[in-house]
Amino acid sequence: MADISIRKVAKSYGKTSVVEALDLDIHSGEFIVVLGPSGCGKSTLLRMIAGLEEISAGDIAIDGTIVNRLEPRERGCAMVFQNYALYPHMSVADNMGYALKVAGVAKAERLARIGRVAETLGLTALLDRRPAQLSGGQRQRVAMGRAMIREPKVFLFDEPLSNLDAKLRVQMRIEIRKLHNRLSATSIFVTHDQVEAMTLADRIVVMNAGKVEQIGTPLEIWHRPASRFVAGFVGMPPMNLLEATVETDTRVRLADGTPIDTPPLALRPGTPVVIGIRAEDVRVGAAVNDPGLVLAVDFVEQLGAAALVHGRFGGHDFVVTAPAALAEGAPEGLALGIDPPALHLFDAATGRRLATVNDAAALARPAVLAPTA
Amino acid sequence: MEKRATFGHWWIGIAFAIPQIILIFTFFYWPAGQAVYWSMTLQQPWGGGNIWVGLDNFRQILTDPLYWNSVVRSFVFALFSTLLAMGIGLVLAVFVDRELAGSKVYRVVMIWPYGIAAPALALAFRFMLAPEAGLLAFVNRLWPGLWDPGLDGTDAMIAVIVAFSWKYVGYNFVFFLSALQGIPKSLTEAAALDGAGWIRRLRDIQLPMLTPTVFFLLVIDITESFQDSFGIVDIMTSGGPARATELMVYKIYFDGFRGLDYSGAAAQSIILMILIVALTVLQFRFIERRVHYK
Numbered sequence: 001m002a003d004i005s006i007r008k009v010a011k012s013y014g015k016t017s018v019v020e021a022l023d024l025d026i027h028s029g030e031f032i033v034v035l036g037p038s039g040c041g042k043s044t045l046l047r048m049i050a051g052l053e054e055i056s057a058g059d060i061a062i063d064g065t066i067v068n069r070l071e072p073r074e075r076g077c078a079m080v081f082q083n084y085a086l087y088p089h090m091s092v093a094d095n096m097g098y099a100l101k102v103a104g105v106a107k108a109e110r111l112a113r114i115g116r117v118a119e120t121l122g123l124t125a126l127l128d129r130r131p132a133q134l135s136g137g138q139r140q141r142v143a144m145g146r147a148m149i150r151e152p153k154v155f156l157f158d159e160p161l162s163n164l165d166a167k168l169r170v171q172m173r174i175e176i177r178k179l180h181n182r183l184s185a186t187s188i189f190v191t192h193d194q195v196e197a198m199t200l201a202d203r204i205v206v207m208n209a210g211k212v213e214q215i216g217t218p219l220e221i222w223h224r225p226a227s228r229f230v231a232g233f234v235g236m237p238p239m240n241l242l243e244a245t246v247e248t249d250t251r252v253r254l255a256d257g258t259p260i261d262t263p264p265l266a267l268r269p270g271t272p273v274v275i276g277i278r279a280e281d282v283r284v285g286a287a288v289n290d291p292g293l294v295l296a297v298d299f300v301e302q303l304g305a306a307a308l309v310h311g312r313f314g315g316h317d318f319v320v321t322a323p324a325a326l327a328e329g330a331p332e333g334l335a336l337g338i339d340p341p342a343l344h345l346f347d348a349a350t351g352r353r354l355a356t357v358n359d360a361a362a363l364a365r366p367a368v369l370a371p372t373a
Numbered sequence: 374m375e376k377r378a379t380f381g382h383w384w385i386g387i388a389f390a391i392p393q394i395i396l397i398f399t400f401f402y403w404p405a406g407q408a409v410y411w412s413m414t415l416q417q418p419w420g421g422g423n424i425w426v427g428l429d430n431f432r433q434i435l436t437d438p439l440y441w442n443s444v445v446r447s448f449v450f451a452l453f454s455t456l457l458a459m460g461i462g463l464v465l466a467v468f469v470d471r472e473l474a475g476s477k478v479y480r481v482v483m484i485w486p487y488g489i490a491a492p493a494l495a496l497a498f499r500f501m502l503a504p505e506a507g508l509l510a511f512v513n514r515l516w517p518g519l520w521d522p523g524l525d526g527t528d529a530m531i532a533v534i535v536a537f538s539w540k541y542v543g544y545n546f547v548f549f550l551s552a553l554q555g556i557p558k559s560l561t562e563a564a565a566l567d568g569a570g571w572i573r574r575l576r577d578i579q580l581p582m583l584t585p586t587v588f589f590l591l592v593i594d595i596t597e598s599f600q601d602s603f604g605i606v607d608i609m610t611s612g613g614p615a616r617a618t619e620l621m622v623y624k625i626y627f628d629g630f631r632g633l634d635y636s637g638a639a640a641q642s643i644i645l646m647i648l649i650v651a652l653t654v655l656q657f658r659f660i661e662r663r664v665h666y667k
């Protein structure tokens with residue numbers, strides 16, 4: 001258990017800035033997921049916390065102690081690497097027990113602890129094997145065991161599941177969360193996979209290009225994305241984002257002239273904005289009898305329970321979730337209903353979220369609106 | 374499947390290979406064959422016929438204490454020069470790997486000695502290690518007579534070992550450095566998080582993973598110490614004093630071209646050849662089944 005405080009931490013390689021003045025407070029026992037696209041500086045952040053990378057500016061404190069100048073081993077962090085980084089010339093048991101051996105733990109106790117951890121992870125039968133003789137999932141477990149055995153204050157995970165197949169990934173995801181709950185250490189988990197982030201995190205830190213875009217619980221991130229980037233990154237399919245211009249207090253006009261009603265805005269008419277709406281928040285219907293909003297359908301992805309209908313709307317690519325039956329038979333157009341409360345508004349220039357009166361109520365709204373015909 | 378280059382006529386390919394074949398035949402198979410033939414005959418130094426004696430030459434060599442002296446000297450030389458060259462090469466590589474990962478300049482600078490011809494290098498060392506005027510002269514001023522490779526056999530052996538090792542330190546360094554840099558960084562990082570300091574990481578993680586390189590260099594260094602030592606010995610000590618540095622390769626030359634015992638020298642060179650071929654076979658077998666950690 002340890003809280004971690006990151007203050008104005010930056011990292012640059014020569015003139016290239018990789019992480020910029022980053023602030024983050026992690027509570028003891030929390031499960032934090034750092035989510036962001038590849039190359040945004042997630043691993044760098046994690047490695048700075050671990051002590052594998054020097055920080056260029058700022059302070060990192062673990063449990064109130066500033067660790068900027070401490071060696072990795074003095075920080076009490078354990079890390080699971082993306083490629084597992086198992087010692088290829090050591091058996092599974094020696095891999096897991098190496099930290100204890102270095103720490104001078106007596107052999108009998110060492111073996112006992114290896115045995116306990118191996119049992120937790122279902123590795124007992126594999127203790128004498130070399131890493132080369134293990135499957136991907138087993139290697140992943142050994143890497144976890146090696147991290148667990150020291151009972152560290154902080155667990156760091158660098159995309160530990162990205163080398164596993166889809167099924168194993170889901171299974172290990174659940175195990176990692178269970179393990180976290182049981183060990184009650186502080187965990188920081190880096191991933192580019194939003195599903196992992198949503199399912200694992202107490203709080204998600206969304207990063208982009210070396211900067212924090214948003215910090216919040218999975219539901220906060222989902223319902224109130226703080227920026228256009230977060231809105232587009234979190235969600236499957238990604239949120240529809242359309243360029244528009246403010247017309248009145250409660251209406252914007254899309255690029256092609258389509259008017260959209262919005263929650264009350266305090267913006268000057270003519271201001272460029274970006275409106276966002278999730279595929280599942282759009283009401284869809286079959287009838288195209290009024291001159292309302294119409295999606296020109298391109299193609300349909302059937303998912304069984306529902307379908308993703310892709311098409312063009314307001315001069316943009318647009319996707320909606322429709323009941324499977326409605327999408328059947330490849331309709332040419334669908335009637336759309338966009339409720340003002342379901343809309344997200346972003347500043348066209350900065351990409352930041354524009355506060356609307358609906359934001360306060362947003363969290364109370366059910367995650368999925370029942371589509372009505 | 375990649376399409377191989379094909380030749381319009383069967384003889385074109387052979388024509389391309391002929392210069393190479395001629396070279397190999399002239400400078401390897403023919404002399405080697407001659408040496409085998411000579412080693413089984415008694416050659417007249419002035420020419421004029423030879424007598425077939427079968428394995429008598431070998432029998433004579435292998436019962437000659439002077440020959441066994443050169444064998445022992447050769448192995449002592451091989452052992453210490455290999456240890457020295459590999460040891461220093463490894464230490465330098467470890468430091469460069471830690472401080473200057475990726476520095477190309479070091480590699481180039483360190484490989485230079487390997488490119489220097491052995492006699493030139495030996496000449497330089499002869500001056501440096503000269504007891505009366507060299508760098509070590511001041512040692513002799515403090516302890517008169519402590520260092521004199523011209524009189525003391527051990528000193529002479531140390532001198533040739535140092536000169537030879539100096540040449541091969543760079544060679545070993547380059548291989549060790551690239552092997553060290555080939556070890557995934559995450560392994561040493563994982564060990565660092567496991568609490569190991571850098572010496573411990575070196576011992577527990579990096580060195581075990583260098584085993585293939587160590588074996589490779591061991592064979593190369595020993596093989597080279599049997600062959601490439603000639604120029605150094607010839608210039609620095611001429612095998613002396615009192616045969617203290619008479620290595621196998623030098624004795625072949627000495628018996629053959631100074632002693633004019635062609636047959637004996639030929640037999641000795643066959644023995645050395647077998648030794649080197651054996652080492653090379655060992656190396657090839659080893660490279661094929663290299664200890665791979667994956």
Ligand SMILES: Nc1ncnc2c1ncn2[C@@H]1O[C@H](COP(=O)(O)OP(=O)(O)O)[C@@H](O)[C@H]1O
Nearest residue numbers: 013016018036037038039040041042043044045
């Ligand atoms: N040693 C380095 N030198 C220069 N740039 C680096 C170095 N390591 C990482 N970077 C750069 O820093 C950025 C962030 O890297 P990283 O933290 O690994 O991203 P992520 O883990 O989010 O994919 C990348 O653009 C990468 O090219």
Ligand SMILES: [Mg+2]
Nearest residue numbers: 042043044159
């Ligand atoms: Mg990464």
